[in-house]
Structures are given as C-alpha cells and as structure tokens.
Amino acid sequence: MKKTESPAISESPDEAKQRVLESIKDPKLQKLFENIFEKTTIEKEALQTAEELKKSVPTDAKAGGTQMWLPVCPMPTDLCRISPFFPINRNEIKERAFIEDMIIMKSAWGEIQFCGPKLSTYEEDVLMAILALLNNKNKRSETTADGKDTYTYKGPFYPLLRLIKGPKPNKLEYKRVHRALKLLNVSGFNLIIFRDNKIQKEYLSNILTYAEWNHETKELKITLNPYFYEIYMKGNFTLIEIEQRMRLKSPISKALHRFVLSHRDNTWQGHFLTLGASLNLNLEQAHFHIRQGIKEAIRQLIKEAILTKESKFISQDIIKLVRKSESAERKKALKK
Structure with a gap:
C-alpha cells in the first residue's frame, strides 16, 4: 500500500503558511497570523530598511564618470505629516514651551510620541541637513552606540552650514546651528509597543546620541541615535531635496x-x-x-x-x- 504524505510533510514552509492563512476568514485574525509566521519585529524591519538605505544612497563618484552629490534627506514620512517642528515666531523661540507625549504615529502595534522642547522649522532644517550628509557614503562613517549600528558625520562645520544657508554662511549661523544641535540632543521619541492591548515595551531615545564641536581642530562630530535611525526609520520615508527646501x-x-x-x-x-x-x-x-x-x-x-x-x-x-x-x-x- 502506497504511503501518502500529509500536507505538513510534503508542503514547503511557505506553502503551509499560505494554506493556513487562506483558511482564516477573519481579516484581523489573518493579519495576526501573518505577523506570527513572519516573526517580524519593529527592530528587524528597521534594520532591513537601514540596510536598504546603505545600498541605495548616492555617492560622489559613479562608474564611468564623476557625479555631483545631490543633498537628499530621507525624512520619516510620519514626521512629515505630524511633525514636532513648528513655524514659530521669535518670541516663542526665546522662551521654548515643553511638549510632552505628542503622538506622532499610532497603529495597532503601538505608537510613537515626541517629548522635548518646542522645536522650530530651523531645527528641522538642521536635522534634514544632518540626514542628508549621512545619506552620502563618502561623508559618513559607521559606528556603534549601545551595541547598535549607526552613522556618524565627522568633518568640518562648513558642509552642514552650506546645506542650511548656502555657500556663504555668516558667523551667526555657526551659533544658531550649535544651539539647534543642543535642542535636538535633548529631544526624543518614546516608542511604545503593544501586545494583547497592553504595553509590552517602551523605547526612549533622543534624536542625536552625540554632538561635538572641537574649537581647536575645527572638527564637527555628530552621531545619530541608532534607535531613531533604525526603529523610527523602519517605516516609509520621504526623500526631500535640501536645496529645494532652503x-x-x-x-x-x-x-x-x-x-x-x-x-x-x-x-x-x-x-x-x-x-x-x-x-x-x-x-x-x-x-x-x-x-x-x-x-x-x-x-x-x-x-x-x-x-x-x-x-x-x-x-x-x-x-x-x-x-x-x-x-x-x-x-x-x-x-x-
């Protein structure tokens, strides 16, 4: 008598997953099982997206000729639609209000909240310029912070200033950027992950892990927080041309x-x-x-x-x- 194999033995893992998913009629339950099968986590998706960015970002040189670097900022789309950056006036800039638990994004798996001083569109200019610099393989170095991979810009102040204010920034701009770096360093996001309608984990992270300006060597060093880069950037991001914005x-x-x-x-x-x-x-x-x-x-x-x-x-x-x-x-x- 010929022995027949059960579907569990003859099917490939992907085929078995698909068969189970098709047998589930409830869309919500089907989505839940998809997540279980794929074993996706916020961190894993973030790392995958970060890796894609590494491979896709432009470089200064291109095979067969020289290509000028285009300053493009990969800004998280959530930050473009619900933003912690405000078009505020000079009086508000002098006396910053403190924002706590501003919901940037909310979904079934969790939410992202902003916490920190009220930031202006100028601080957003500085953040976008930093992301644009880090978006260039020739202008960044890979490093680790808290055991996670992230990127660091290490070099003169001028490339950052040029992106923000053009080829001839004045001395006042150095001070403004330095102040913006301070504000970004103390501003952060709270990533809350739900499971079974209960909070499972919370990640607290500032936007910048480290910023240093060496007055003797005139060298600037900025490290992006790996949680901001990997976890927050795991979603869709919007490419913004810096020159166009400026x-x-x-x-x-x-x-x-x-x-x-x-x-x-x-x-x-x-x-x-x-x-x-x-x-x-x-x-x-x-x-x-x-x-x-x-x-x-x-x-x-x-x-x-x-x-x-x-x-x-x-x-x-x-x-x-x-x-x-x-x-x-x-x-x-x-x-x-």
Whole structure:
C-alpha cells in the first residue's frame, strides 16, 4: 500500500503558511497570523530598511564618470505629516514651551510620541541637513552606540552650514546651528509597543546620541541615535531635496513642502484648518491670518515648481493642493 504524505510533510514552509492563512476568514485574525509566521519585529524591519538605505544612497563618484552629490534627506514620512517642528515666531523661540507625549504615529502595534522642547522649522532644517550628509557614503562613517549600528558625520562645520544657508554662511549661523544641535540632543521619541492591548515595551531615545564641536581642530562630530535611525526609520520615508527646501523663505512654506511631498497621491484636498493643524499653525489666531499664511506658502511652492497653479482655495474653507509629478524627482546637484 502506497504511503501518502500529509500536507505538513510534503508542503514547503511557505506553502503551509499560505494554506493556513487562506483558511482564516477573519481579516484581523489573518493579519495576526501573518505577523506570527513572519516573526517580524519593529527592530528587524528597521534594520532591513537601514540596510536598504546603505545600498541605495548616492555617492560622489559613479562608474564611468564623476557625479555631483545631490543633498537628499530621507525624512520619516510620519514626521512629515505630524511633525514636532513648528513655524514659530521669535518670541516663542526665546522662551521654548515643553511638549510632552505628542503622538506622532499610532497603529495597532503601538505608537510613537515626541517629548522635548518646542522645536522650530530651523531645527528641522538642521536635522534634514544632518540626514542628508549621512545619506552620502563618502561623508559618513559607521559606528556603534549601545551595541547598535549607526552613522556618524565627522568633518568640518562648513558642509552642514552650506546645506542650511548656502555657500556663504555668516558667523551667526555657526551659533544658531550649535544651539539647534543642543535642542535636538535633548529631544526624543518614546516608542511604545503593544501586545494583547497592553504595553509590552517602551523605547526612549533622543534624536542625536552625540554632538561635538572641537574649537581647536575645527572638527564637527555628530552621531545619530541608532534607535531613531533604525526603529523610527523602519517605516516609509520621504526623500526631500535640501536645496529645494532652503529656497523657500517662510517657515510655513517649509512645513507645507514636507507635507506635500509626504503624500503618495499628487492631489490633496481638505479644510484649511485640517491643513493648518498638520502644519502646526496656531489655530487660535484669527482665521484670516491662517488663510493668509497658507496662501503665501502655496504661492512660494508654485513659484518653485513644487505645486501647480491649480493649488488654491477652491472655496472659503476648502483647499486643493496639486503637486507637480516631477517635484519629487532628484534633478539638481549641489554645485561645487
């Protein structure tokens, strides 16, 4: 008598997983089993994404010729849509409010909260410039912090300043960047992981692990926190051209720029207060001022060919934003 093999013996592991998943009708339960089978964790996905970034980032040299480095920042998409960076005025910059447990992202597996001083779009400029430097294989070194791999920039101050303020930064900019590094170093994220509707783990991490400015050697050293890089960057990230962003004059236009680029579709439509909340505008001010600030930001993005002329208030309260298809393409190189 011929012995027949059971499906468990004859099937490959992947086939067996698929058979079990297809037998489950409840979508939520099916998703749960998918996670169990794949044995995915936040840390594992983060490391995979970090590894993909290592392989895909541009370099200064390219086989067959020289290629100018394009300063592109891989900004976590969650930080583009709900951001801890505010278009704040000078009075608020002098006296920083403290933000605690600001929810950046929330899902079935957990949430990410921001905790720290109220950060401005200038500190965001500095963070994006750092990420852009680390996005270049020739401008970073690999190191470890708390036993985890991360990246360090070690070199002169000028490349960072150039990304923020152009080829001729003044002495005041050195002080401003130094202050921004202090604020980023004391600002952090709390990653909360749920299991069975209960908190399983919490990861507390600041954005920067280390920053040093040697006044004698004139060398700057910045290390990105590995938890921020690996765990937070594990999700989708939005590529933002630094030069394009720095051409925008107002803080609101920079906030709108990151918001527009973070969406998959080229068109967004909604209430101006919804957009204002996403841009971290002060919603307690007169609606007239909110509208004016958004209108001016839209004008700047149209001027820089990021939005089309279709972008405008289509009624008193509803805004339509239409991103140019090529606006996210990486075209311009950093001039030497």
